[in-house]
Amino acid sequence: MLEGLRKTFAGLAERIKTTSLSEKDIDEAISQLELHLAANDVALEVIDKIANSLKNELRQIKVPRFGNSSDLIREAISKTIQGLVLESNPSEIVERVRENQRKGKATVILFVGPNGGGKTTTVVKIANYLRKNGFSSVIACSDTFRAGAIEQLRSLAERYGFWVVSQHYGADPAAVAVDAIRSAEARRIPVVLIDTAGRTEVDEGLLEEMRKIKRVTRPDFVIYVGDALSGNVAAEQARKFNEYVGIDYVILAKLDADAKGGSAISITQITGKPLIFVGVGQEVDDLDTSPRSWILRALSLPA
Numbered sequence: 001m002l003e004g005l006r007k008t009f010a011g012l013a014e015r016i017k018t019t020s021l022s023e024k025d026i027d028e029a030i031s032q033l034e035l036h037l038a039a040n041d042v043a044l045e046v047i048d049k050i051a052n053s054l055k056n057e058l059r060q061i062k063v064p065r066f067g068n069s070s071d072l073i074r075e076a077i078s079k080t081i082q083g084l085v086l087e088s089n090p091s092e093i094v095e096r097v098r099e100n101q102r103k104g105k106a107t108v109i110l111f112v113g114p115n116g117g118g119k120t121t122t123v124v125k126i127a128n129y130l131r132k133n134g135f136s137s138v139i140a141c142s143d144t145f146r147a148g149a150i151e152q153l154r155s156l157a158e159r160y161g162f163w164v165v166s167q168h169y170g171a172d173p174a175a176v177a178v179d180a181i182r183s184a185e186a187r188r189i190p191v192v193l194i195d196t197a198g199r200t201e202v203d204e205g206l207l208e209e210m211r212k213i214k215r216v217t218r219p220d221f222v223i224y225v226g227d228a229l230s231g232n233v234a235a236e237q238a239r240k241f242n243e244y245v246g247i248d249y250v251i252l253a254k255l256d257a258d259a260k261g262g263s264a265i266s267i268t269q270i271t272g273k274p275l276i277f278v279g280v281g282q283e284v285d286d287l288d289t290s291p292r293s294w295i296l297r298a299l300s301l302p303a
């Protein structure tokens with residue numbers, strides 16, 4: 001997981017641990033680092049931030065005369081990454097659900113993202129997370145577009161005992177969502193999770209459809225589910241969804257399968273929105289609630 005970036009940062013620590021950290025050594029090491037970061041799909045503007053931050057950190061390191069500075073350098077890298085990966089605590093969602101429940105209102109969460117990114121799997125993971133926190137959910141199948149989408153969600157959700165509201169293919173996705181919200185409120189179910197369609201191309205049609213669902217359902221939260229494997233594209237797509245639809249949080253799925261790591265470092269800087277979970281496998285429990293710590297561990301950096 002994230003081997004590319006792990007090796008990149010380990011390489012930096014290795015390269016300068018034995019030198020005296022002169023300005024020239026630092027510049028050379030940072031130039032090398034920049035190339036490796038680009039090769040591992042870190043967005044260009046984020047590479048600049050990493051380079052500047054690390055230069056500052058490295059200048060402050062005093063190398064012990066007979067010692068090894070690699071721990072200090074690893075700490076400096078860790079500090080830089082911690083400053084770049086924005087994170088929110090999932091308890092924000094749990095608190096909102098509790099607050100809304102007191103008012104007799106369902107909490108609505110809309111999931112958006114590109115085709116195949118991991119939305120449907122993630123929706124079921126979140127239903128499971130909320131159940132562990134004592135809240136049941138209704139899942140709205142607002143993907144009425146892709147062949148097989150309704151059956152996929154039904155079979156996945158029903159395997160874990162979650163209730164799905166769906167209509168027929170071609171139905172209005174916003175109407176399905178509204179139907180689910182009404183059913184939830186009638187049965188006092190506290191959460192409605194809306195699964196939506198992706199498209200191969202993130203085009204205006206898709207973004208317009210998401211805007212409409214958002215306008216009609218007035219969700220408490222819009223969560224963007226991105227595909228870590230799509231690297232630089234993941235951050236760019238997230239930016240587009242944020243500009244057109246407006247998102248509150250980001251979830252990156254498939255981090256367990258990502259050999260590079262660039263999207264994990266870039267996506268919150270590009271969108272300005274925090275990660276709230278990361279998807280780290282195909283099973284329902286493979287949802288990590290502390291994205292920053294997960295990323296630091298995968299990069300073998302101190303927390």
Ligand SMILES: Nc1nc2c(ncn2[C@@H]2O[C@H](COP(=O)(O)OP(=O)(O)OP(=O)(O)O)[C@@H](O)[C@H]2O)c(=O)[nH]1
Nearest residue numbers: 115116117118119120121198253254279280281282
């Ligand atoms: N390894 C891994 N695979 C994942 C993860 N999340 C989802 N997947 C897999 O990615 C594939 C696509 O996931 P879906 O949940 O269907 O993605 P989607 O965004 O709903 O796709 P569309 O509905 O076609 O837009 C499935 O095979 C999932 O099992 C994850 O965190 N790790």
Ligand SMILES: [Mg+2]
Nearest residue numbers: 119120143149
């Ligand atoms: Mg889906």
